[in-house]
Amino acid sequence: MTSVDAVQRLRAAGLRVTNQRVQVLTALDRLPHPDVDSIAGAVRDELGSVSTQAVYDVLRAFDEAGLVRRIEPAGHSARFEPRVGDNHHHLICRGCGRIEDVDCAQGEAPCLHPVDAAGFVVEVAEVNYWGLCPSCATADPR
Amino acid sequence: MTSVDAVQRLRAAGLRVTNQRVQVLTALDRLPHPDVDSIAGAVRDELGSVSTQAVYDVLRAFDEAGLVRRIEPAGHSARFEPRVGDNHHHLICRGCGRIEDVDCAQGEAPCLHPVDAAGFVVEVAEVNYWGLCPSCATADPR
DNA sequence: AGTGTTTTCTTGACTGATTCCAGATTAGCT
DNA sequence: AGCTAATCTGGAATCAGTCAAGAAAACACT
Known part of the structure; x- marks a missing residue:
């Protein structure tokens, strides 16, 4: 729950720590297989606003760093999960x-x-x- | 190769027989896991022209009738195969x-x-x- | 703390795949 | 040959995701 944990995971993965990233990561822990929109919504609830772009960028960075897994079921938009x-x-x-x-x-x-x-x-x-x-x-x- | 075969498969599946459908079906037999564009291209080679729409409609009808299988690998557009x-x-x-x-x-x-x-x-x-x-x-x- | 460099975020335009719609056409039945 | 429902056409619209340029923020180094 604490974002301290998220901060540490970000640093461990060699990623810069920003509010947006911390919130995306905690949202991923909280939501079950969310899509980009749900994540953006959750982050907006915390920060007031984020650009959709930032969420896409953050998720790509997480995926490349191996922090999240991207799943794309046929007929659905991409979902993400922190279990990796x-x-x-x-x-x-x-x-x-x-x-x-x-x-x-x-x-x-x-x-x-x-x-x-x-x-x-x-x-x-x-x-x-x-x-x-x-x-x-x-x-x-x- | 003969489209007689395709016509019979269409009738057997309870589908109307049209030039477009016959050509889509034979294209599927010929091409390896084609996407919508390749199929449309192949059909255009035979018939001169088809609307992309018609190809989408035909493929959906085939899918629903169980004539083709639709596969959607993550990060790619839909592919189709007649092996079912x-x-x-x-x-x-x-x-x-x-x-x-x-x-x-x-x-x-x-x-x-x-x-x-x-x-x-x-x-x-x-x-x-x-x-x-x-x-x-x-x-x-x- | 102050400065500089690099990465990240915002905004806005854009692409590609797919669907929706209204009207014209055609297959298959009578 | 004629009717009716299914199919095809053309064009516009939607949706997920990407691209690009500049503003803002994070980290590194004094």
Whole structure:
């Protein structure tokens, strides 16, 4: 909760510490798989205003520094999560777009290996489980 | 190659048969994981012209009818493939965007099951292997 | 604390993919 | 041949994300 923690993480990642960055990082800790808009909204609640650009820039910097992971489910805009480095996977609701984390069954990345990699150097296996979340499943029977 | 085949597949799927649709379908058979633009280009080569709209509409109709599968790798626009119903997976080159099919190791969809589905009704598991294709791997060593 | 350099933030314009809409056209049934 | 619903055209609009130039702020060094 304290932003001291966020400041330390920023420095540890070799990034400059700005109000915007601290707020983006704490928003990421607080919100579940937010998109750019939700993050911008959360930061505006704290700071009064931020340009959307700044949020994009900050998120890119975080992504490159390995502080966050960017996920882009088909048909949705980009989401971000601070959980990083454990190559976990996602459950995605095709009804409401809700996303939940799923631990990876096997060890380290790429936790899965293709049968025939066709000469590719495979770095990570991204696994998305598509289905319906509990509330969408009961709402839309089929 | 013959469009007779395409016509039959369209009818079998309960779709109206139009020149545009036949050409889109044969283009899909011919091109490897094309995007909307490549498909539109291929169709224009055959018919002289098509509106981009028509291509989008046709692809949506095909997708809904289960004739094609739509794939949307993060950071790329939508690609389409006529191989359907076998829940195979993809190798994606993060250098050039090239996509290759990979057979699924296990049986039918969802070939993988999450450890803890958090109450979700899981329908399919989408697996994307990210890495470098043979030519990008040699071009960019790291 | 004061200054300078570099990075970050703001503002505003812009692109590319995709969708929406209204009207013209055409496939498939009678 | 004629009807009707589905499809196609053209054009405008939307949405996510990027680009670019200048203002502001962070860090490093006195």
